[in-house]
Amino acid sequence: MTIDAIEFDWVADLVRRETAIVLGAGKEYLVETRLTPLAYDAGEPCVEEWVRRVRSGGTPHQRRAIVEALTTNETSWFRDGPVFDVLRDTVLPGLLSARGAAPVRLWSAAASTGQEAYSLAMLCHELDPHRRAEIIGTDVASAVVGQAAGGCYDRLAISRGLTAQQRAAYFQESARGWRIDPSLQRHVSFRTLNLARPFDGLPRMDLVLLRNVLIYFDAPTRLDVLRRVRSVMAPGGWLLLGTAESANDSDLFVPERIGAVTLYRPR
Ligand SMILES: C[S@@+](CC[C@H](N)C(=O)[O-])C[C@H]1O[C@@H](n2cnc3c(N)ncnc32)[C@H](O)[C@@H]1O
Structure with missing residues (x-):
């Protein structure tokens, strides 16, 4: 199951406001994969449900964790x-x-x-x-x-x-x-x-x-x-x-x- 449109749009909007990173259509799978460990840590096996909870009453710390999880940090020594x-x-x-x-x-x-x-x-x-x-x-x-x-x-x-x-x-x-x-x-x-x-x-x-x-x-x-x-x-x-x-x-x-x-x- 992929995350539904309301939760996806809320995450994409949050990430864009905080970092300017654009998560366009087609990035639902990325959102789901990156947020799965956060949902698990919070004891919620369903990412969509966890996002819904954070959206309607989460803490600044949880919102920040979502934003940071959606940055892509790939790097290496002397890259290129x-x-x-x-x-x-x-x-x-x-x-x-x-x-x-x-x-x-x-x-x-x-x-x-x-x-x-x-x-x-x-x-x-x-x-x-x-x-x-x-x-x-x-x-x-x-x-x-x-x-x-x-x-x-x-x-x-x-x-x-x-x-x-x-x-x-x-x-x-x-x-x-x-x-x-x-x-x-x-x-x-x-x-x-x-x-x-x-x-x-x-x-x-x-x-x-x-x-x-x-x-x-x-x-x-x-x-x-x-x-x-x-x-x-x-x-x-x-x-x-x-x-x-x-x-x-x-x-x-x-x-x-x-x-x-x-x-x-x-x-
Ligand atoms: C793919 S890494 C690039 C790392 C390194 N510059 C390199 O080329 O190997 C992209 C980095 O940009 C950071 N980033 C994304 N949005 C940013 C923003 N608004 N301000 C500062 N850093 C940002 C991410 O957190 C991530 O660590």
Whole structure:
């Protein structure tokens, strides 16, 4: 049985209001699958019935759990390898030399469980272990922000995208999994931030990774997010989107191709 239209529409509306993620027709199965564990935890084997209960008298905590369960947090180390080759060979060396003694600021703007932000920290360390890089990872989902800040990864997560050398150099194995080395972790901070709302308190960013998140928004929201991202970028900064995403339908950025990778400069 799939969730009925009234409960589905209520969930889709809640998720959209809280995150701008669009759950269109055809996503009923996704909603049902993601919410099944929450319903079970609440002692209710029927998802539809549980959603109905939350809709008519649930707590803010239950509504928040629904929203976070419907974020898609797929990520891995050095995801889309050629992108990180371009960052290591061209973009980061250019930024490090242009910024002189000032810290380079990098933002992983939909950081999920932190692999993207820590991959950036590894690249910076490889390029110059003595330079100060400030890396900020943000995400709308507090559960993944907590995991990212903890910096501890299980066997499956650690196996996706790291070489054996990187694992040995940057992680310590413990009973709970592989923990990112504190010397790398101190360059990276995480916090919750909703891209669909005004950003407060962010410094000027030299490089923004806004990857694999715009695909979940509608066109006006994508444009709005791009506009606000641009407003926090330093002159000479770079924006990197996911491989299925583009900023070409805005006049905010100029695409620049390096090898097979397209990056964007603020116009
Ligand atoms: C597929 S992951 C991408 C992770 C990483 N950027 C990568 O490419 O591997 C998408 C992330 O976007 C986050 N997200 C969705 N809507 C968001 C919003 N409105 N504000 C901030 N983050 C959001 C999700 O919680 C999820 O962790």
